[in-house]
Amino acid sequence: MAANTEKLTPRCYKSDIKPVWCPGCGDFSVLASITKALSALSLKREEVAVVSGIGCSSRIPAYLNVYGFHSVHGRALTVATGLKVARPDMTVLVASGDGDGFSIGGNHFLHACRRNLDLTYVVMDNQVYGMTKGQASPTTDPDWEAGKLTPGGTGLNPFQPLVIALASGATFIARCSSGDQDGTADTIAAAIRHPGFAFVQVLSPCVTFRPEQRGWSNLVHPAPVEPTDDPARAARRLLTDDSFFTGVLYHNQHRQPPPSTHRQEAHASVLKEAFKVL
Amino acid sequence: MKNKAGRSISIMIAGSGGAGAMTAGAILLDAAARAGWYGLMERSYGPQIRGGEALAIVRLSNRPVATRADTDQVLVAIDWRKTERFLPELRLTPDSLIIGDSKMGDIPEAFQSLGAHEFQLPLTALARKIANGRPNMIVLGVIAKLIGLPEDITIAALEKALAKKDAAARNSSIEAVRSGMTAAAELPQLHSFPEAPPDPVERWSITGNEAAAYGAVLGGVRFAAGYPITPATEVLEWLATALPELGGVLVQAEDELASVGQIIGASFGGAPAMTATSGPGLALMTECIGLAVAAEVPIVVLDVMRGGPSTGIPTKSEQTDLNMAIYGLHGDAPHLVLAPMSVSDCIFTMQWSVHLAETLQAPAIVLSDQSLGQTRTIIDAVPDVAFATKRKLPEALNESYQRYEDTESGVSPMSIPGTPGGQYTADGLAHNEKGHPSTTASDHVMQLSKRLRKITDFDYGRHWAEIDGHGETAIITWGSVYGTVREAVEEMSDWQDKLRLIGIRLLAPHRPKDLAAALRGVKRILVVEQSQTGQFHDYLRARYDLPGETRSLSEPGPLPISPQTLHDQIAGWN
Structure with missing residues (x-):
């Protein structure tokens, strides 16, 4: 992470493309938090890449003036994994939503946590599929009856992403609220600084299909305890909290990312020795 | 059609799992290669991972061979358990020789009905005379003698194959081979073995899967991701150890969706990248191959085809993924599909595929198959071929840089992450020349035309x-x-x-x-x-x-x- 000589303001990290989001969408604030975090860390724009899947929140890369990849639904973590392994010098962020990240991309979430690569995974969670106009997502409460594919509610246990991340091996787990733009920026910056897989759930209201989420800013509250590096304590907290605690909830600095296996480069044709008869 | 026994001989070794039919076959092929022969060995298995029946099919010739022989000359059975399963694969004639172990009882009726010459040898009895002696090594000695392989060369191949075993195990195997050679003196000389080529050039012993992986790294591949699948796994295994020697890396992915996503990410980052899979895996990958088309990210996807549809027959060959490879992508998605025609061509075709993918910033699907991939073949050493493989990079980066610029060739300069001023977002959404999402008809048509033109107008040469x-x-x-x-x-x-x-x-x-x-x-x-x-x-x-x-x-x-x-x-x- 090389520091730039000339200070880049948050604005320097933004592109001139106007977001497609609805007025009042929490994702505007998350976008601002990301640019603030990048600025706070003085990261060079060309040394940052933001990879996303498909969905409202996944539109973020185009709104940034860094390298970006707007891939396909559910696969952001796979593209980011390949990029980070091939280019460990890049700072790689992954932007996703609750449908993209926990439903169609759920398997990759588990294995990205296990791999513990130095990635920052920001999931903007609004408990709904917004781009397809209002279906229940894995984090939707079971009794939400407005879901167009699940009239009467899903009746399903909501997915608990933080607990899953912990159990799967993520080494930095945080929850933020888009209503707290600076706090979210600080947490994302800490996640980028963390040398392993950092998972940040951002509660980011969908004002169109979940207007009641406007009330989230009154429900969130900072976690009353310091981050722990003890998985057992973290599990207890994450399983028993009210889903509105914010802050860094688990931070394990003991488990390092896998070492790079890159060795001295040889010419490919040396490998033919193994084929020779005798 | 004339009998090809004059220039090649086909020998099969059958046995239940663990009997060592494949080991004996592999050593036989290596020994013959050392003696100057060309040849190949196919493996046929029952479905079990361990304990299933196995058939090694070894064809030796005084000229390069690419396929199974039309007729088989010798079948040696270490035992007969479940070997009826292989009957449809056998091409025995009345001139052929079937050898069984006298301890295992009569040669089964189904095999007798083939009308070939039959002979029983005391394979197990001879093996038991040697401490830790094994019948498969007796069989190796019998066949070596039968076809005229020199003892010293046979034992040299055996010692290499058993290099990791202790000296006692090696010595008992050597003794067993010698015992088999002596026992073979009783057998009739049914076939004249072709003479070795007079002045053998350097030979390679290689499978199509190894060849494809080698071709890929010659082409510049330095990142691979993959998920285990028969019959492509050996490609990934080879790359897992080879790539680190070249400054590259292979990642074992959680599924094929991840494999293809990872290679797209790595290639976006500037590393030429590939995955290897088979039909079911290719089916899972097709969405992301479409992404590589739209975002113009070079990747190579090797499909080692097997019998389908669905799980089909993972251990057998078929050419039935052609439709999927050509037509399987959604939308109008011009891409490359190539296919090697021999084991040695796996090297060239993969190398060329990487070259084309990188040059044209497009995905290439390469269709190998189980018979190429898993047949070990003795070939002449393959000379290095050089392609000037290079992505088109921006010459100068300024405010006017457009990642998806509508160029004459259709290939646009691709900025690599880390390059100052080249920031852009690769996108599977329809986009304009800048890469900004666009639903405008003119942008869509322009980008479609650009991507079609770069593929169709390229000079592919001969x-x-x-x-x-x-x-x-x-x-x-x-x-x-x-x-x-x-x-x-x-x-x-x-x-x-x-x-x-x-x-x-x-x-x-x-x-x-x-x-x-x-x-x-x-x-x-x-x-x-x-x-x-x-x-x-x-x-x-x-x-x-x-x-x-x-x-x-x-x-x-x-x-x-x-x-x-x-x-x-x-x-x-x-």
């Missing part, structure tokens, strides 16, 4: 096909079947005057002008492939003008197309 002969009857084929067809037609005298053999290496984009030129003067065409529904025939009919009468010889797997079938087709046509 490598698009292998063309031989100048007769009025053309045989058009592809992939591993090319080797079978070539061997069959080479049996015919003056075949080049009567026939024209065309093997198509570049399947997409199609080359109508090139094929029209290759077919000039042709009056009839036989299309040969290993697919029940004639996928290749359909493809040719859809995309090319074929002169004269066209016939289709299309057979499903798992049994390979026999040269005799092909001869009958051609002979019955004139």
Whole structure:
């Protein structure tokens, strides 16, 4: 992470493309938090890449003036994994939503946590599929009856992403609220600084299909305890909290990312020795 | 058709799992290669991972061979458990020799009915005379003697194969081989073994899977991701150890969706990247291959085809993923589809595929198959071929840089992350030249046209096909079947005057002008492939003008197309 000589303001990290989001969408604030975090860390724009899947929140890369990849639904973590392994010098962020990240991309979430690569995974969670106009997502409460594919509610246990991340091996787990733009920026910056897989759930209201989420800013509250590096304590907290605690909830600095296996480069044709008869 | 025993001999070793049929076959092939022979070994298994029956099929010849022999000369059974399963694969004749172990009882009725010469040897009894002696090593000695392999060379190959075993185990194996050689003195000399080529050049012992992986790294691949799948896994295993030597890396992914996503990410980051899979995996990957088309990210996806559909027959070969490879992507998605025609061509075709993918910033699907991938073959050393593989990078980066610039060739300069001023977002959404999402009709049409033009207008040169002969009857084929067809037609005298053999290496984009030129003067065409529904025939009919009468010889797997079938087709046509 090389520091730039000339200070880049948050604005320097933004592109001139106007977001497609609805007025009042929490994702505007998350976008601002990301640019603030990048600025706070003085990261060079060309040394940052933001990879996303498909969905409202996944539109973020185009709104940034860094390298970006707007891939396909559910696969952001796979593209980011390949990029980070091939280019460990890049700072790689992954932007996703609750449908993209926990439903169609759920398997990759588990294995990205296990791999513990130095990635920052920001999931903007609004408990709904917004781009397809209002279906229940894995984090939707079971009794939400407005879901167009699940009239009467899903009746399903909501997915608990933080607990899953912990159990799967993520080494930095945080929850933020888009209503707290600076706090979210600080947490994302800490996640980028963390040398392993950092998972940040951002509660980011969908004002169109979940207007009641406007009330989230009154429900969130900072976690009353310091981050722990003890998985057992973290599990207890994450399983028993009210889903509105914010802050860094688990931070394990003991488990390092896998070492790079890159060795001295040889010419490919040396490998033919193994084929020779005798 | 004349019996090819004069120039090649086919030996099969059968046994239940753990009996060591494959080990004996592999050592036999290596020993023969050391003695100067060409050859190949196919493996046929029952479905079990361990404990299932196994059949090693070793063909040795004084010239390069690409396919199974039309007839098998020797079958040695270490035991007979479940070996009836292999009956449809055997090509024994009344001239052939079946050898059994006298301890295992009579040769089963089904094998006796083949009418071959039969002989019983005390394989187990001889093995028991040696401490830790094993019947499969007795068998190796028997076959070595039978076909005239020198003892010192056989033992040298054995010592290499058992290098990791302790000296006692090696010595008992050597003793067993010697015992087998002595026992073979009783056997009739049914076949004259062809003489070794006088001045053997450097030989390689290689499978198509190894060759494809090697070709990929020659082409510049430095990142691979993959998920285990038969019969492609060996490609990934080879890359897992080879890539770190070259400053690269392989990641074992959680599934095929992740494999293809990872190689797209790595390639976006500047590392030429590939994955290897088989039909079910390719099916999972098709969405992201479309992403690589739209975002213009070079990747290579190697599909080592197996019998399908669904799980099908993972351990047997078929050419039935052609439709999926060519037509399987959603939207108008121009991409490359290539297929190697021999084990050594796996090297060239993969290297060329990486070169084309990188040059054209597009995905390339390479269709190998189980018979190429898993057959160990003795070939002449393959000389290095150099392609100037280089992505088109921006010459100067300023405010006017456009990642998806509408250039004349259709290939746009690709900025690599880390390059100052080259920031852009790669996108699977329809986009404008800048890469900004756009639903404007003109942007969509411009980008579609650009991506089609770069694929269709590129000069692929002469490598698009292998063309031989100048007769009025053309045989058009592809992939591993090319080797079978070539061997069959080479049996015919003056075949080049009567026939024209065309093997198509570049399947997409199609080359109508090139094929029209290759077919000039042709009056009839036989299309040969290993697919029940004639996928290749359909493809040719859809995309090319074929002169004269066209016939289709299309057979499903798992049994390979026999040269005799092909001869009958051609002979019955004139």
